[in-house]
Amino acid sequence: xxxxxYMRRAWPLYVMILPGVIFVLLFRYYPMYGVxxxxxxxxxxxxxADSPWVGWENFEFFFSLPDFGRIFGNTLFIAIxxxxxDQVGAIILALLLNEARxxxxxxxxxxxxxLPYFLSWIVLGGILLDILAPHGILNQxxxxxxxxxxxxxxSNDWFRGTIILSGFWKNVGFSxxxxxxxxxxxxxxxxxxxxxxGAGRFRRxxxxxxxxxxxxxxxxxxLSLGDVLQAGFEQILTLYSPAVYRxxxxxxTYVYRxxxxxxxxxxxxxxxxxxxxxxxxxxxxxxxLADRFAGYRIL
Amino acid sequence: xxRDNNWFSRLFDGFNYVFLTAFALLCLAPMVHIFAVSLSxxxxxxxxxxxxxxxxxxxxxxxxxxGSRTFSRSFLISVLRVFSGTSLNMSLIILTAYPLxxxxxxxxxxxxxxxxxxxxxxxxxxxxxxxxxxxxxxxLNTLGSLxxxxxxxxxxxxxxxxxxxxxxxxxxxxxxxxxxxxxKVLWYIYLPLSLxxxxxxxxxxxxxxxxxxxxxxxxxxxxxxxxxxxYLRTIVVELDLTNVxxxxxxxxxxxxxxxxxxQIIVATVPILVVYPFLQRxxxxxxxxxxxxx
Numbered sequence: 001x002x003x004x005x006y007m008r009r010a011w012p013l014y015v016m017i018l019p020g021v022i023f024v025l026l027f028r029y030y031p032m033y034g035v036x037x038x039x040x041x042x043x044x045x046x047x048x049a050d051s052p053w054v055g056w057e058n059f060e061f062f063f064s065l066p067d068f069g070r071i072f073g074n075t076l077f078i079a080i081x082x083x084x085x086d087q088v089g090a091i092i093l094a095l096l097l098n099e100a101r102x103x104x105x106x107x108x109x110x111x112x113x114x115l116p117y118f119l120s121w122i123v124l125g126g127i128l129l130d131i132l133a134p135h136g137i138l139n140q141x142x143x144x145x146x147x148x149x150x151x152x153x154x155s156n157d158w159f160r161g162t163i164i165l166s167g168f169w170k171n172v173g174f175s176x177x178x179x180x181x182x183x184x185x186x187x188x189x190x191x192x193x194x195x196x197x198g199a200g201r202f203r204r205x206x207x208x209x210x211x212x213x214x215x216x217x218x219x220x221x222x223l224s225l226g227d228v229l230q231a232g233f234e235q236i237l238t239l240y241s242p243a244v245y246r247x248x249x250x251x252x253t254y255v256y257r258x259x260x261x262x263x264x265x266x267x268x269x270x271x272x273x274x275x276x277x278x279x280x281x282x283x284x285x286x287x288x289l290a291d292r293f294a295g296y297r298i299l
Numbered sequence: 300x301x302r303d304n305n306w307f308s309r310l311f312d313g314f315n316y317v318f319l320t321a322f323a324l325l326c327l328a329p330m331v332h333i334f335a336v337s338l339s340x341x342x343x344x345x346x347x348x349x350x351x352x353x354x355x356x357x358x359x360x361x362x363x364x365x366g367s368r369t370f371s372r373s374f375l376i377s378v379l380r381v382f383s384g385t386s387l388n389m390s391l392i393i394l395t396a397y398p399l400x401x402x403x404x405x406x407x408x409x410x411x412x413x414x415x416x417x418x419x420x421x422x423x424x425x426x427x428x429x430x431x432x433x434x435x436x437x438x439l440n441t442l443g444s445l446x447x448x449x450x451x452x453x454x455x456x457x458x459x460x461x462x463x464x465x466x467x468x469x470x471x472x473x474x475x476x477x478x479x480x481x482x483k484v485l486w487y488i489y490l491p492l493s494l495x496x497x498x499x500x501x502x503x504x505x506x507x508x509x510x511x512x513x514x515x516x517x518x519x520x521x522x523x524x525x526x527x528x529x530y531l532r533t534i535v536v537e538l539d540l541t542n543v544x545x546x547x548x549x550x551x552x553x554x555x556x557x558x559x560x561x562q563i564i565v566a567t568v569p570i571l572v573v574y575p576f577l578q579r580x581x582x583x584x585x586x587x588x589x590x591x592x
Contacts, residue, residue, distance in 0.1 A: 017398045024416060028424065032424040033424075034428025047435075112323040112326055113326050114578065126531065130535075131332060140347060255426050272427055273425055276425050279423065
């Protein structure tokens with residue numbers, strides 16, 4: 001088949017893909033070229049092409065700041081705690097839901113616990129700011145037990161816990177979906193055979209249900225590696241305040257404040273590039289591990 | 300059906316039902332509380348007497364919110380964004396996924412195109428460079444800044460592509476023998492067979508557009524252009540009541556806390572309306588994409 005013959009049939013494919021290619025070039029690849037600002041003393045007036053080059057100066061400056069260890073540590077701590085809480089919670093909830101035999105009950109519970117996932121962090125943040133306020137309903141409730149009011153969002157003792165728990169609230173229900181799917185895929189004959197052999201309910205959970213969802217657990221553990229720098233930008237930007245920068249400031253909020261509020265484009269660009277670079281390898285590694293250990297391929 | 304009728308198993312069942320019910324109610328309680336506050340009068344709402352039932356029941360908070368010009372304006376911007384943004388997303392997802400779902404023999408260069416998209420998904424240019432590009436294109440303060448930068452959600456393209464690849468090849472082959480072009484094959488064979496996936500991705504895109512607020516915050520320098528969620532942020536998060544667009548005299552009568560509650564609820568209603576569909580399609584779609592091997 002000559003090229004001309006091939007094109008006579010295939011040309012629409014290239015026309016179809018063209019708009020997508022243009023959008024991705026413009027809004028994904030062109031910004032990648034824009035990361036040069038991390039190596040420049042960038043000013044918008046001079047643009048990408050004419051700003052003076054400074055080499056690794058922005059990175060050296062950032063690594064020398066005390067902020068570096070703080071925001072990096074906060075990001076890792078919050079992200080990893082969230083992943084662990086979310087996955088462990090989801091597995092337990094899925095197992096319990098799977099044991100609840102009344103179908104209508106299961107549906108009702110699922111409907112209620114999935115809902116927060118579909119609400120924005122502005123809506124959830126607005127709700128949290130109200131109920132966690134010094135005179136909010138939660139402080140009133142603990143006040144009934146004689147406890148003094150706590151600043152759940154304004155104190156460094158509480159902030160991370162509040163973030164992890166509210167992230168759990170939004171995401172855990174939804175995370176159960178995939179485990180429930182894995183649970184329904186377990187052949188019921190296995191359970192019946194085990195029951196005939198005299199295995200009680202808990203032995204069946206231990207020896208059939210858990211091994212049945214083990215591949216899913218491994219898969220999600222591998223994929224979650226790609227999220228260890230994702231502490232929840234929109235959530236933290238909504239809920240944090242200068243009082244909790246010490247425990248709650250993360251890479252993304254730092255980039256946002258320095259880059260877009262204080263217009264220190266080059267410093268923020270360097271921090272952002274640092275994160276993108278590590279993030280790229282983490283995600284690539286997570287896909288590799290997911291393929292290697294769980295046979296999962298996105299393509 | 301296996302029956303476990305020993306006492307321990309029954310005790311576990313009882314505990315399980317109680318625990319799951321309590322957990323679900325705990326997830327819901329904060330929303331119910333805000334809903335109750337939004338329906339309460341000034342005095343009980345401000346003093347914090349309201350728990351899960353409204354006190355001094357009133358709809359005035361909602362009347363006030365709906366009557367506010369800035370609120371309805373931002374609501375309208377969001378509605379416009381959801382419709383235009385979702386249509387753009389879906390057109391591009393389908394048009395991009397179709398060629399990518401072909402074998403390299405049918406679509407030469409597939410390998411290069413796939414990696415072009417996958418690399419763009421994995422490597423993020425970052426917030427600042429993306430912002431500068433949008434700014435340089437003159438998109439600040441336009442609807443374009445909200446819908447163009449993420450016009451091609453690459454992960455959704457990959458899900459769609461995987462779905463297209465499961466369409467039986469025989470259907471396509473018979474159409475091709477009858478002389479159908481790729482346009483016809485896409486329109487008459489792939490699209491009708493992919494409606495569940497399309498419904499799923501459409502809902503996902505629409506919910507994402509409705510919930511998005513950060514792009515509005517950075518790309519709209521004029522607060523009059525804020526979409527709903529971004530506008531809501533100035534009120535419920537920054538607590539900036541000068542921007543509410545509500546007559547200060549009305550605040551003598553009403554509790555600002557109850558008004559904030561009413562705004563939160565109004566912003567949630569569209570999600571509740573599509574929620575049954577979300578549950579039906581989205582959840583099956585998630586399973587489809589996530590456990591695919």
